[in-house]
Amino acid sequence: MQQRETIIVLDFGGQYNQLIARRVRECGVYCEIYSYRTPLETIRAKNPRGIILTGGPNSVYDPASATCTADLFAMGVPVLGICYGSQLMMHLLGGRVERAPEREYGKTEVYVDTESLLFQEVNPTTICWMSHNDYISQAAPGFKVIAHTDHCPVAAVEAPDKGLYAVQFHPEVLHTQQGSLMLSNFVYKVCGCAGDWKMDSFVEQSIQNIRAKVGNGKVLCALSGGVDSSVAAVMLAKAVGRQLTCVFVDHGLLRKDEGDQVEAVFGPEGPYDLNFIRVNAQQRFYDKLAGQDDPETKRKIIGEEFIRVFEEEAKKIGRVDYLVQGTIYPDVVESGLGGESAVIKSHHNVGGLPDYVDFKEIIEPLRDLFKDEVRAAGRELGLPEALVARQPFPGPGLAVRIIGAVTPEKVRMVQEADAIFREEMANFGLANAASQYFAALTNMRSVGVMGDERTYDYAVALRAVSTSDFMTAESVQLPWELLGKVTSRIVNEVPHVNRVLYDCTGKPPATIEFE
Numbered sequence: 001m002q003q004r005e006t007i008i009v010l011d012f013g014g015q016y017n018q019l020i021a022r023r024v025r026e027c028g029v030y031c032e033i034y035s036y037r038t039p040l041e042t043i044r045a046k047n048p049r050g051i052i053l054t055g056g057p058n059s060v061y062d063p064a065s066a067t068c069t070a071d072l073f074a075m076g077v078p079v080l081g082i083c084y085g086s087q088l089m090m091h092l093l094g095g096r097v098e099r100a101p102e103r104e105y106g107k108t109e110v111y112v113d114t115e116s117l118l119f120q121e122v123n124p125t126t127i128c129w130m131s132h133n134d135y136i137s138q139a140a141p142g143f144k145v146i147a148h149t150d151h152c153p154v155a156a157v158e159a160p161d162k163g164l165y166a167v168q169f170h171p172e173v174l175h176t177q178q179g180s181l182m183l184s185n186f187v188y189k190v191c192g193c194a195g196d197w198k199m200d201s202f203v204e205q206s207i208q209n210i211r212a213k214v215g216n217g218k219v220l221c222a223l224s225g226g227v228d229s230s231v232a233a234v235m236l237a238k239a240v241g242r243q244l245t246c247v248f249v250d251h252g253l254l255r256k257d258e259g260d261q262v263e264a265v266f267g268p269e270g271p272y273d274l275n276f277i278r279v280n281a282q283q284r285f286y287d288k289l290a291g292q293d294d295p296e297t298k299r300k301i302i303g304e305e306f307i308r309v310f311e312e313e314a315k316k317i318g319r320v321d322y323l324v325q326g327t328i329y330p331d332v333v334e335s336g337l338g339g340e341s342a343v344i345k346s347h348h349n350v351g352g353l354p355d356y357v358d359f360k361e362i363i364e365p366l367r368d369l370f371k372d373e374v375r376a377a378g379r380e381l382g383l384p385e386a387l388v389a390r391q392p393f394p395g396p397g398l399a400v401r402i403i404g405a406v407t408p409e410k411v412r413m414v415q416e417a418d419a420i421f422r423e424e425m426a427n428f429g430l431a432n433a434a435s436q437y438f439a440a441l442t443n444m445r446s447v448g449v450m451g452d453e454r455t456y457d458y459a460v461a462l463r464a465v466s467t468s469d470f471m472t473a474e475s476v477q478l479p480w481e482l483l484g485k486v487t488s489r490i491v492n493e494v495p496h497v498n499r500v501l502y503d504c505t506g507k508p509p510a511t512i513e514f515e
């Protein structure tokens with residue numbers, strides 16, 4: 001098999017490491033992230049077409065800062081330094097970096113030399129995103145200055161004969177209006193890539209690889225109905241058909257009708273040829289959760305019961321050769337295997353499964369993909385849009401959207417309220433106006449009046465947030481008219497709800513989910 005063209009992002013701890021890789025891939029070139037600590041030999045062995053150095057929180061003149069060897073610039077592989085990466089390149093090659101008299105932060109007009117390959121077809125004056133305390137006061141010998149701002153004499157440099165480029169601003173963020181064009185110029189015009197990263201060929205190739213690997217082995221997949229496990233399952237189904245068994249555990253904490261929707265796609269009436277097992281374990285979960293009101297205890301109970309149910313099903317199937325997991329690239333990077341900025345993940349949908357199933361090897365067909373690429377692969381595989389574009393949904397499901405103890409009645413209340421909210425968001429043309437939105441059931445009961453009757457019933461909270469990474473989020477300003485419509489429908493249609501509240505809190509200080 002021909003080697004895939006690869007650009008390597010060397011991560012110096014910048015907050016945009018994944019964004020750089022995503023932007024490069026959007027240009028049609030495959031890109032992977034590695035820590036700056038990665039030995040040069042390892043990088044060389046990957047035969048990259050180009051290397052991008054990320055930003056980072058340090059100052060190059062601090063001896064404790066993240067650094068790399070200057071040999072990196074002499075490998076004959078083009079390098080683009082971004083922000084800290086640009087300063088590091090200048091510092092290591094004999095330029096000068098100093099603390100700037102004034103911090104430059106925000107959207108800034110940059111004057112670029114459009115003769116440079118990096119800036120071809122870029123406007124001579126273009127808006128870029130700046131965020132730096134240090135600045136390059138003198139370019140390294142052999143480098144030409146190709147951009148400046150009113151405050152920053154060296155906003156970009158090049159040594160085209162060596163394939164070295166550096167920019168002080170962040171081309172990867174959307175605030176840099178022509179940033180994608182600059183990255184595209186780097187990968188195509190400087191690195192000479194052809195652009196072989198396409199979802200249709202990725203899907204095709206993956207199916208062939210899986211088929212070759214699995215042979216006539218047996219494969220087991222825990223299907224949650226979420227985007228990742230669904231796309232992974234379909235890819236496996238296309239590769240090995242009935243050698244695949246998907247187990248879908250309905251824990252009774254899914255959104256309204258969701259279990260049936262999953263069954264409609266993956267079950268015997270659906271378009272795919274696979275073995276589908278739906279386990280209706282609702283009552284088991286409700287029994288275990290009865291009277292439990294501590295959020296972490298609820299999560300733990302659900303996680304453990306999930307494993308138990310899955311294990312029972314797996315035992316019925318007997319020994320399998322492969323277990324499928326829907327791991328995606330950000331999981332790989334964030335678990336510290338890829339880049340530098342490790343994030344500690346507390347949630348795992350099917351945590352610990354491998355310990356409970358007798359299998360030979362794990363297959364992770366989406367391991368190289370970002371979330372938007374997983375969705376694109378899903379579309380390529382013909383999955384319905386509702387499934388592919390699905391919002392994130394927590395593994396413990398509605399249990400973390402019901403404050404306090406879970407009862408089947410409360411599950412029904414939150415399911416109904418949530419379905420109304422989603423339906424009205426769609427009716428108002430706002431189905432995609434927030435990254436995640438849902439109804440939650442507060443544990444608060446309060447006095448109300450219905451007809452001539454006094455009521456003492458529950459309050460439903462509506463939440464809609466916008467976020468790019470789910471680590472921070474803002475509450476979305478929804479039209480009052482929509483909120484009014486949803487409120488009146490919920491109090492009229494959902495028994496025992498007499499108040500509807502809208503959550504205006506961002507994250508931090510609140511989290512997205514209520515528990």
Ligand code: XMP
Pocket residue numbers: 299347348349392393394395396400436470507510511512513514515
């Ligand atoms: P929080 O509530 O932590 O949510 O702001 C951030 C994102 O993670 C999802 N979430 C979970 N996902 N298991 C999951 O699989 C969980 O226990 C869990 N808790 C929160 C949440 O929906 C949001 O997208």
